Amino acid sequence: MTSTAIHETAPAGPLPIADARTTAAHFFAALSGSRARLIGVVALLVAAAALGLVMPWALGRIVDIAIDGGDAGDVWRLAILMVVATVAGAGLTGAGVAASAQLFETVLARLRERMLASALRLPLSRVEAAGSGDLVSRATDDVEVVSTAISQGVPAISTSVFTIAATVVGLAALDWRFLAVVVVVLPVHIFTVRRYVREAPPVYTGERAAMAKRAHEVLGAIRGLDSARAFGLTGRLLTEIEGRSWGVVRWTLRARVVQNRFFAGINLAEFVGMATILVVGYMLVGNEGLTVGAATAAMLFFLRLFGPIGELLMVTDDLQSAAASLVRIVGVTVEGERFGSDRTAAASTPVPQGRALEAQDITFAYPGKDPVLDGVSLTIADGEHVALVGASGAGKTTLAAVLAGIHRPVRGAVRFGGADLAELDESERARRVALVTQETHVFAGSLADDLRMAAPDATDEQIRDALRRIHAWEWVELLPDGLETIVGDGGHDLSPMQVQQVALARLVLLDPALVILDEATADAGSAGASLLEASAEAALEGRSALIVAHRLSQAATADRIVLMDRGAIVEQGSHDALLRSGGRYATLWAAWARGRAES
Numbered sequence: 392m393t394s395t396a397i398h399e400t401a402p403a404g405p406l407p408i409a410d411a412r413t414t415a416a417h418f419f420a421a422l423s424g425s426r427a428r429l430i431g432v433v434a435l436l437v438a439a440a441a442l443g444l445v446m447p448w449a450l451g452r453i454v455d456i457a458i459d460g461g462d463a464g465d466v467w468r469l470a471i472l473m474v475v476a477t478v479a480g481a482g483l484t485g486a487g488v489a490a491s492a493q494l495f496e497t498v499l500a501r502l503r504e505r506m507l508a509s510a511l512r513l514p515l516s517r518v519e520a521a522g523s524g525d526l527v528s529r530a531t532d533d534v535e536v537v538s539t540a541i542s543q544g545v546p547a548i549s550t551s552v553f554t555i556a557a558t559v560v561g562l563a564a565l566d567w568r569f570l571a572v573v574v575v576v577l578p579v580h581i582f583t584v585r586r587y588v589r590e591a592p593p594v595y596t597g598e599r600a601a602m603a604k605r606a607h608e609v610l611g612a613i614r615g616l617d618s619a620r621a622f623g624l625t626g627r628l629l630t631e632i633e634g635r636s637w638g639v640v641r642w643t644l645r646a647r648v649v650q651n652r653f654f655a656g657i658n659l660a661e662f663v664g665m666a667t668i669l670v671v672g673y674m675l676v677g678n679e680g681l682t683v684g685a686a687t688a689a690m691l692f693f694l695r696l697f698g699p700i701g702e703l704l705m706v707t708d709d710l711q712s713a714a715a716s717l718v719r720i721v722g723v724t725v726e727g728e729r730f731g732s733d734r735t736a737a738a739s740t741p742v743p744q745g746r747a748l749e750a751q752d753i754t755f756a757y758p759g760k761d762p763v764l765d766g767v768s769l770t771i772a773d774g775e776h777v778a779l780v781g782a783s784g785a786g787k788t789t790l791a792a793v794l795a796g797i798h799r800p801v802r803g804a805v806r807f808g809g810a811d812l813a814e815l816d817e818s819e820r821a822r823r824v825a826l827v828t829q830e831t832h833v834f835a836g837s838l839a840d841d842l843r844m845a846a847p848d849a850t851d852e853q854i855r856d857a858l859r860r861i862h863a864w865e866w867v868e869l870l871p872d873g874l875e876t877i878v879g880d881g882g883h884d885l886s887p888m889q890v891q892q893v894a895l896a897r898l899v900l901l902d903p904a905l906v907i908l909d910e911a912t913a914d915a916g917s918a919g920a921s922l923l924e925a926s927a928e929a930a931l932e933g934r935s936a937l938i939v940a941h942r943l944s945q946a947a948t949a950d951r952i953v954l955m956d957r958g959a960i961v962e963q964g965s966h967d968a969l970l971r972s973g974g975r976y977a978t979l980w981a982a983w984a985r986g987r988a989e990s
Contacts, residue, residue: 753800908939
C-alpha cells in the first residue's frame with residue numbers, strides 16, 4: 392500500500408466539526424463500562440428528590456393543624472420529620488452530585504485522551520493546513536469549556552431533573568388539577584428553549600472559531616516576535632491580533648443577546664406559573680373542599696420548582712457552549728481516526744526485513760499547493776551516512792519529513808526493510824526511523840523524565856551512559872539536582888546547545904536503526920558547533936543516517952552526498968567524485984570554501 396489514498400483525503404482548512412450523531416456515539420462510547428456507577432448516581436438523586444418533598448408537605452400539614460386547633464405534639468413530630476428529611480436529603484444530594492461529577496469527569500478524560508491520541512496521528516501537513524491555533528484552541532479552550540460544564544452543569548442538571556419530576560408527582564398527589572400549572576408553563580418553557588436551541592449553537596460555534604483564529608494569530612506573533620521587532624512589524628501584528636480579538640468580542644456580544652432573551656422567557660414562565668397556582672388553589676379551597684394547608688403545600692411545591700427549573704434552563708446556556716466545544720473535540724478524534732483507519736484495517740502490521748531505506752518516485756505537495764517534491768527516489772543502505780545539501784527552498788526539510796514518515800507522499804512509497812512506513816505502527820516506525828530537527832522541545836518535568844520519553848524503562852545508569860556518549864554528562868552533573876532538575880516550562884533554562892544534546896540523548900536511548908538529522912546542530916552557535924557536531928557523530932555511530940547539512944564541512948565527511956534543487960535530486964555521489972565531476976556541487980563547494988577563506 393502506498394500513501395496516496397491517505398494524503399488525498401487530507402483537505403486544507405480548519406479541522407472538521409463532528410455532527411450530533413457522531414458526537415453522541417463517541418460520548419456514549421466513553422460512558423460504556425460505567426453503567427453500574429450511572430445507576431448508583433440516579434438512585435441517590437431520586438432518593439434525595441423524594442426527601443425534598445417532605446418539607447413542603449409537612450408545612451402544609453402544620454397550616455391545617457393550626458387552623459383546626461390540632462395537637463402541638465403533631466407539629467413537633469412534623470418538625471422533627473422535616474429536620475431528618477432535610478439532613479438526609481442534603482447528604483444524598485451531596486453524594487449524588489459528587490458521584491455524578493466523578494463519573495462524567497471520567498468520561499471527559501476518556502474523550503480528551505482519545506482526542507490527543509488522534510491529534511498525534513494527524514499528518515503534520517494536515518495540522519499545518521488547519522493552523523496550529525485551531526488544534527491548540529480545541530485542546531485548551533474547548534476542553535476547559537466542556538470540563539466546566541461537566542463539573543458544574545452536569546450535577547446541577549442531575550439534581551434539577553429529579554427534583555422537578557418528584558415535585559410534579561407531589562402536585563398531582565395533592566390534587567390532579569394543580570397540574571394545570573404544567574399545561575400553562577410548559578409552552579412558555581418550550582418556546583423559550585426551542586428558540587434558544589435554534590439561536591445559540593451557531594453563535595457559540597462562531598465564538599469558538601473566532602477564539603481559535605485569535606489563538607493562531609497570538610501564537611504566530613509570539614513565535615515570530617524577534618523577526619517582527621527586527622523588521623518593525625510589531626504594529627502590524629498588534630493590529631491583526633486586535634482585529635481577531637474584536638471578532639471574539641462581537642461573537643460574545645451576540646451570545647449575550649441570545650442569553651438575555653432566554654432569561655426573559657424563564658422569568659415570564661415563573662410569573663405565569665405562580666399566578667396559575669394561586670388561581671387554582673383559590674378555586675379548589677373555595678369550591679372543592681381542599682384544605683388551606685394543601686393549597687399552601689402546592690404553592691410551596693411550585694416555589695420549590697423555581698430553583699431547579701431556573702437552574703436547569705440557565706445551565707442550558709453552559710451546555711450549548713459545551714456542545715459547541717464537544718463537537719470540535721470529537722472532530723479532532725474523527726479526523727485522527729480517519730487518517731489511521733487504513734493502517735488499523737490492515738490484517739497485520741508488516742515486519743521490516745533489513746535496515747535499508749528506499750524511497751521510490753516520491754511526490755509530495757501541501758494541501759492546495761504545487762508539489763514540493765517531484766519524482767524523488769533515494770536509497771540509504773544499512774550503515775550508510777548520506778548528506779543532503781541544496782539551497783534554501785530546495786525541498787530538503789520536506790524530503791527529510793517524508794522519509795521519517797512525518798509527511799505522507801501524494802505518490803510513491805517509502806519503505807524500510809521492505810515494509811511501507813505508512814503501514815507501520817507509530818511506535819514501531821520511531822524505533823526504526825527517527826527524525827531530529829533544530830526545533831527541539833524540552834518537556835516540562837525532571838530531566839530524567841524528559842529523557843525517558845524516548846525509553847520509559849530506561850534506568851538512571853542507562854540515561855547517564857547516553858549523556859556521556861554524546862558528551863553532555865559534564866554539564867548535567869552541574870545542574871542543581873542533576874537528573875532530577877526540573878526543566879522545560881517554568882524549570883531550569885537550558886542553552887540551545889544543551890537542548891540539542893538532550894534531543895541527541897533521547898535518540899541514543901530510543902536506539903533507531905536510521906537517524907535523520909534536519910540541521911539539528913544549526914542552533915549551537917560557533918562556540919558550541921564543534922562540540923555539538925561531535926555529539927551528533929557519537930549519537931550516529933553504528934546507525935544509518937541522513938544528514939540535512941547546513942555546513943558543507945558536514946557533507947564532506949559523509950559516505951554519499953545528495954544535492955537537491957527545486958524538489959528534485961540533481962546530483963549524488965561521494966565528496967571527491969562530485970568535485971571531480973565539476974558539477975553543481977563542485978561550484979557550491981568552491982563558493983563555500985571561498986567564503987570561509989574571506990571570513
